[in-house]
Amino acid sequence: xxxxxxxxxxxxxxxxxxxxxxxxxxxxxxxxxxxxxxxxxxxxxxxxxxxxxxxxxxxxxxxxxxxxxxxxxxxxxxxxxxxxxxxxxxxxxxxxxxxxxxxxxxxxxxxxxxxxxxxxxxxxxxxxxxxxxxxxxxxxxxxxxxxxxxxxxxxxxxxxxxxxxxxxxxxxxxxxxxxxxxxxxxxxxxxxxxxxxxxxxxxxxxxxxxxxxxxxxxxxxxxxxxxxxxxxxxxxxxxxxxxxxxxxxxxxxxxxxxxxxxxxxxxxxxxxxxxxxxxxxxxxxxxxxxxxxxxxxxxxxxxxxxxxxxxxxxxxxxxxxxxxxxxxxxxxxxxxxxxxxxxxxxxxxxxxxxxxxxxxxxxxxxxxxxxxxxxxxxxxxxx
Amino acid sequence: xxxxxxxxxxxxxxxxxxxxxxxxxxxxxxxxxxxxxxxxxxxxxxxxxxxxxxxxxxxxxxxxxxxxxxxxxxxxxxxxxxxxxxxxxxxxxxxxxxxxxxxxxxxxxxxxxx
Numbered sequence: 001x002x003x004x005x006x007x008x009x010x011x012x013x014x015x016x017x018x019x020x021x022x023x024x025x026x027x028x029x030x031x032x033x034x035x036x037x038x039x040x041x042x043x044x045x046x047x048x049x050x051x052x053x054x055x056x057x058x059x060x061x062x063x064x065x066x067x068x069x070x071x072x073x074x075x076x077x078x079x080x081x082x083x084x085x086x087x088x089x090x091x092x093x094x095x096x097x098x099x100x101x102x103x104x105x106x107x108x109x110x111x112x113x114x115x116x117x118x119x120x121x122x123x124x125x126x127x128x129x130x131x132x133x134x135x136x137x138x139x140x141x142x143x144x145x146x147x148x149x150x151x152x153x154x155x156x157x158x159x160x161x162x163x164x165x166x167x168x169x170x171x172x173x174x175x176x177x178x179x180x181x182x183x184x185x186x187x188x189x190x191x192x193x194x195x196x197x198x199x200x201x202x203x204x205x206x207x208x209x210x211x212x213x214x215x216x217x218x219x220x221x222x223x224x225x226x227x228x229x230x231x232x233x234x235x236x237x238x239x240x241x242x243x244x245x246x247x248x249x250x251x252x253x254x255x256x257x258x259x260x261x262x263x264x265x266x267x268x269x270x271x272x273x274x275x276x277x278x279x280x281x282x283x284x285x286x287x288x289x290x291x292x293x294x295x296x297x298x299x300x301x302x303x304x305x306x307x308x309x310x311x312x313x314x315x316x317x318x319x320x321x322x323x324x325x326x327x328x329x330x331x332x333x334x335x336x337x338x339x340x341x342x343x344x345x346x347x348x349x350x351x352x353x354x355x356x357x358x359x360x361x362x363x364x365x366x367x368x369x370x371x372x373x374x375x376x377x378x379x380x381x382x383x
Numbered sequence: 384x385x386x387x388x389x390x391x392x393x394x395x396x397x398x399x400x401x402x403x404x405x406x407x408x409x410x411x412x413x414x415x416x417x418x419x420x421x422x423x424x425x426x427x428x429x430x431x432x433x434x435x436x437x438x439x440x441x442x443x444x445x446x447x448x449x450x451x452x453x454x455x456x457x458x459x460x461x462x463x464x465x466x467x468x469x470x471x472x473x474x475x476x477x478x479x480x481x482x483x484x485x486x487x488x489x490x491x492x493x494x495x496x497x
Contacts, residue, residue, distance in 0.1 A: 098412035
């Protein structure tokens with residue numbers, strides 16, 4: 001059998017299958033392209049969610065799936081939709097989910113911030129327990145650039161390069177109404193701690209300055225960044241505690257640099273998330289009554305009615321970006337063959353909400369730098 | 384730390400400390416895209432330990448070099464992402480400033496009684 005086929009091949013002057021006119025060269029047939037670039041959101045569950053990353057996946061079709069860096073650099077785009085001091089929304093087109101997720105994880109857990117860590121309580125006669133008060137103080141966002149400070153290790157002394165000191169001293173006098181302690185009652189101490197440490201030796205050293213809990217060698221407000229903008233909590237109206245008549249709180253706090261990995265108080269974003277661009281496609285013409293029904297079904301008004309003249313109407317997709325994937329438009333009989341909901345696999349709509357220490361565009365740039373540093377660390381470890 | 388065979392260096396497992404899904408998944412993506420790689424994957428032996436095992440099997444090239452190249456590619460991608468993003472933010476701010484100026488000048492024109 002094999003001999004006969006070989007004979008026939010030799011007679012016909014062997015040709016390559018790629019020479020046939022209808023074989024697509026370097027391009028996938030439409031159904032495979034759909035599978036590669038879209039997530040299909042069906043009524044019960046999404047399919048084709050895994051991205052096809054393997055470089056040789058479509059080798060038999062003649063398509064090179066490998067990452068050519070120039071191809072990536074050529075196709076990658078960023079479009080900013082909204083940018084304020086507190087949050088931003090932008091589109092990243094041409095990137096894969098693995099890297100977008102890496103950025104999201106770094107934004108939430110590995111960007112450093114300053115937050116209150118040590119609370120030295122001198123007096124607390126309020127009904128809020130010490131530890132609850134300390135916990136609440138830790139969660140207050142402080143508006144200061146964490147890049148100006150260094151990490152404090154266990155062996156370090158708290159000094160002006162790694163600590164920020166605040167003081168809180170409030171009391172509610174007898175006879176006055178209840179008093180609410182807000183975050184603007186936290187006063188910044190640029191010269192360091194004022195609480196005096198009790199020293200063991202009776203014969204204290206010759207210096208007249210008593211030893212405090214921090215050792216600031218110079219005042220922090222001599223630094224140019226802080227001279228004009230004093231360090232303060234981001235929002236002045238965060239309620240810390242409430243005092244009844246005769247109650248008093250006197251404490252001092254130290255804020256240090258840390259990462260969200262250790263405790264969520266050090267996370268610089270309220271949250272950061274992404275979603276893939278939704279794509280809503282009408283598979284067949286939806287006209288007249290069905291069009292009205294489709295338009296009323298969608299809770300975010302993705303569809304619109306277009307007049308065809310002679311009283312006939314047609315449904316069109318007007319705002320696919322607003323689609324929340326509620327699948328209302330494919331619920332019911334036979335709607336699945338009229339409307340297809342998909343997601344574009346390499347188009348990410350990123351939203352970053354900052355707590356205020358750094359503006360969101362700076363946060364994203366720092367997150368990308370941190371991923372580069374991680375790669376660099378792996379390279380040096382391997383060499 | 385590389386765990387592999389002394390005779391055949393085209394397949395190895397790399398154990399990285401202080402890492403998690405953030406870097407490992409991104410590295411796995413860039414490794415997969417390299418045509419020299421036949422197999423790559425990562426696993427986290429225990430979620431309480433910050434340790435990741437990355438397995439690389441290649442078509443003959445030393446696995447260490449292929450992993451280094453993947454890291455370099457990832458770094459280049461990050462640099463490109465950063466520059467594109469910075470440019471997009473600048474353009475957005477510039478276009479917003481222009482819009483604000485246009486609205487401002489429109490208001491002032493209507494106020495001027497010339």
